[in-house]
Amino acid sequence: MYPADYRYTKDHEWIKVEGSLGTIGITDYAQQELGDVVFVELPKVAARIKAGESFGSVESVKAVSDIFSPVSGEIAEINSALVDAPEKINHDPHGAAWLVRIKLDDPKEVSALMDAKAYQTYVDEKAQEQSA
Amino acid sequence: MTTQTTADVRKTALNSTHRRMGAKMVNFGGWDMPLEYSGILSEHEAVRTRAGLFDVSHMGEIEIRGDRALDLVQWVTCNDASKLASGQAHYSGLMTERGTFVDDLLVHKIDDTHYLLCVNAANQDDDFEHIVSHNRFGAQAENAGDRYSQLAIQGPRALEILKRLTTMALGTIRYYHFTFGKVSGVQCLIARTGYTGEDGFEIYFAPEYSEKLWHDLLEAGANEKLVPCGLGARNTLRLEAGMCLYGHEIDAETTPLEAGLGWITKFDKGPFLGSEILAAQKRAGVSRKLVGFEMLDKRIGRDGYPVRISGHEVGRVTSGGPSPTLKKNIGMAYVPPAMSAPGAQIEIGIRGQAVPARIIALPFYKRPR
Numbered sequence: 001m002y003p004a005d006y007r008y009t010k011d012h013e014w015i016k017v018e019g020s021l022g023t024i025g026i027t028d029y030a031q032q033e034l035g036d037v038v039f040v041e042l043p044k045v046a047a048r049i050k051a052g053e054s055f056g057s058v059e060s061v062k063a064v065s066d067i068f069s070p071v072s073g074e075i076a077e078i079n080s081a082l083v084d085a086p087e088k089i090n091h092d093p094h095g096a097a098w099l100v101r102i103k104l105d106d107p108k109e110v111s112a113l114m115d116a117k118a119y120q121t122y123v124d125e126k127a128q129e130q131s132a
Numbered sequence: 133m134t135t136q137t138t139a140d141v142r143k144t145a146l147n148s149t150h151r152r153m154g155a156k157m158v159n160f161g162g163w164d165m166p167l168e169y170s171g172i173l174s175e176h177e178a179v180r181t182r183a184g185l186f187d188v189s190h191m192g193e194i195e196i197r198g199d200r201a202l203d204l205v206q207w208v209t210c211n212d213a214s215k216l217a218s219g220q221a222h223y224s225g226l227m228t229e230r231g232t233f234v235d236d237l238l239v240h241k242i243d244d245t246h247y248l249l250c251v252n253a254a255n256q257d258d259d260f261e262h263i264v265s266h267n268r269f270g271a272q273a274e275n276a277g278d279r280y281s282q283l284a285i286q287g288p289r290a291l292e293i294l295k296r297l298t299t300m301a302l303g304t305i306r307y308y309h310f311t312f313g314k315v316s317g318v319q320c321l322i323a324r325t326g327y328t329g330e331d332g333f334e335i336y337f338a339p340e341y342s343e344k345l346w347h348d349l350l351e352a353g354a355n356e357k358l359v360p361c362g363l364g365a366r367n368t369l370r371l372e373a374g375m376c377l378y379g380h381e382i383d384a385e386t387t388p389l390e391a392g393l394g395w396i397t398k399f400d401k402g403p404f405l406g407s408e409i410l411a412a413q414k415r416a417g418v419s420r421k422l423v424g425f426e427m428l429d430k431r432i433g434r435d436g437y438p439v440r441i442s443g444h445e446v447g448r449v450t451s452g453g454p455s456p457t458l459k460k461n462i463g464m465a466y467v468p469p470a471m472s473a474p475g476a477q478i479e480i481g482i483r484g485q486a487v488p489a490r491i492i493a494l495p496f497y498k499r500p501r
Contacts, residue, residue: 035156035364036173038454039432059432061172061454062364083430 001028001120003094007070007110008119014094015070017110022071025098026058026089029123034060037089042078042100049073049102051109056099058089067099071109077101142253144189145281145342155362161254161379163190166362175365176456179328183287184361185349188334189342192256192277194249200269205239205247208266208405210388212398216241221308221323224396225388226251226259231406231413233382235259238325240310248321248336250282252378266405281342285349285358286332286369288499293353294333298322302333316348327366329373330499371462372455374424374495380435380450381422381464390418390466392494420447420466424496425478427461428488433480439465440479440486446471449480455496462496463489 006014012030016023031037039059049055054066055075078100082088088097104110114122141164150157155166166187169175178184196204205213210231211224218241226234226249235255240248251259260275267273285294295302300313300322310323321336337345350358367377376382381391387410388397399411427433433452438445452463467478474493479486 035168036171038173039430041431061368061456062167064432064434 002116004116006094007113007115008122009068009070009113010122011068012123013067013070015110015113017104017107020104020107021076022073022102022104022107022110023098024067024070024100024102026065026067026093027119027123028093029126030058030065031090031093034058034063034065036061037086040082040086040089040099042080042082043075045075045078047075049075058086058099069102070113071102072105073102074105075100076103142190144187145339146187146189146346149343149346150187150360153360155360158363160190160363161252163253165190166360168362168364169360172362172364172368173456175359175361176368178357178359179287179330179361179365179369180457181288182356183285183289183293183332183353183358184328184365185346185353185358186284186286186361186363186366187281187342187346188284188366189281189339190253191282192251192253192259192275193280193282193336194251194256194260194263195274195276196247196249196263196271197274198245198269198271201245201247201271203269204263204267204271204273205249206401206404207269208263209237209239210398210404210406210410211239211396212401213239213241213247214401218243219309219311221310221325222396223308225382225393226262227405228262228384229405229409231387231410232384233378233386233388234262234384236376236378236382238323240321240323250334250336255378279338280336281339281345282334282336283342283345283349284326284328284332284334285353286326286328286330287358288331289353289356289358290330290332293349293356293358294322296352297348305333307331316345316352318345320345327373327375328369329375329495329497330369367451368453368456371451371453371464372457372495372497374464374497376422377451386466387413387418389413390420391422418469421469421472422450422464422494423467423472423491424494425463425465425480425489425491426496427463427480428490430461431480431482431487432461433463433482433487433489438481439467440481441467441471441476443479443486445481446478452480457497462492464494467491 158167447466
């Protein structure tokens with residue numbers, strides 16, 4: 001389910017690191033919780049982003065969800081295809097519906113995040129709390 | 133229908149069915165209810181183009197009986213129930229002494245000495261106490277929510293689907309009328325009412341038949357792709373239809389005249405709770421008016437966001453969100469009457485930014501007839 005080469009946050013973002021570049025998106029669990037996504041607000045290219053701070057939002061019919069950056073750095077690219085087709089986030093959250101690419105200040109920041117196995121355990125616990 | 137289980141959360145008779153069928157659940161006014169099944173957008177579309185099935189058993193029922201049942205209904209509500217024929221229903225407001233809303237409701241006249249009120253889930257106990265406290269007529273009031281489940285089948289194909297489960301001549305039931313009869317062998321009150329802006333029916337029956345009717349209806353509508361729906365789609369559907377939701381457009385601080393509900397406020401029926409205050413408000417003019425708006429860019433003005441005109445905050449969005457049918461973002465809000473004309477430009481404050489919007493006429497959506 002959750003790609004093994006990604007890292008994950010407790011706020012349900014994922015990051016995939018290649019060299020000094022990180023690709024960020026929201027997880028399948030996050031898109032399921034949100035429901036039908038109808039609007040995405042992304043930062044501008046070259047914007048400075050700090051780890052743990054909100055850099056945009058994903059909105060469904062019912063709710064607004066801030067996106068928190070897993071790392072610090074500079075926005076290198078945004079997925080502008082999502083502006084006209086935000087529903088892609090529901091269909092391919094770990095792939096085509098990535099949100100931004102960020103030039104990492106410190107690639108070591110990523111090692112503090114959950115790996116796929118830890119994240120799976122984390123969301124399983126969440127799901128159990130909800131059905132209880 | 134109310135089954136008290138854990139400390140606070142109330143459940144309908146279909147709660148375990150919803151969970152088993154994979155509904156995403158939400159706490160709505162203290163009730164554990166389906167938010168969505170297949171997704172709000174697809175459920176919304178199903179109701180606009182085919183049909184959807186809603187468990188609305190959380191809604192409350194209050195029955196008023198006795199020789200002076202009508203007198204009590206007339207005193208506590210603002211619409212004129214003396215105009216109802218047996219088998220007819222209307223939309224009304226349960227009024228405070230100040231002419232504001234204790235709740236909004238449907239009043240069904242069963243016969244001259246028997247009225248069934250359908251009220252909001254979260255308000256039913258308060259509504260009942262309010263009615264009892266103003267019952268100087270010796271009518272009998274019963275808080276009857278426990279005795280009823282309610283299902284709503286809504287959409288252009290609802291009539292033909294429901295027809296398959298009954299010998300009643302459903303097509304002859306006019307809008308806002310009802311009859312008693314069997315659906316799938318179960319005795320029901322069958323009302324041609326709804327909260328979606330589509331044709332459809334709301335059926336009331338004893339809770340023990342909930343599971344049977346739920347499944348029989350879904351099976352009867354399989355060819356039309358009748359889908360189970362949650363409260364998420366119910367909200368987007370009623371918003372498009374410009375219908376009020378208690379706690380949003382109307383509450384104990386708003387009057388029917390402010391909410392554009394002058395058509396349910398009947399001064400010529402004689403005095404009722406708050407009627408003098410409402411009559412004075414009508415003479416003096418309201419100081420704010422409920423309007424519809426559309427967003428002029430892609431951003432969504434949601435419940436509670438500030439409404440500004442020329443930089444000044446004039447009110448809050450009462451309900452706002454995407455309109456799946458009209459493919460734009462819409463909402464309702466209170467604004468000063470002088471600024472309420474369709475076409476007027478307003479701004480919605482969205483996370484610190486003033487986003488342009490335009491006032492447009494209500495309802496946003498009217499079904500083709």
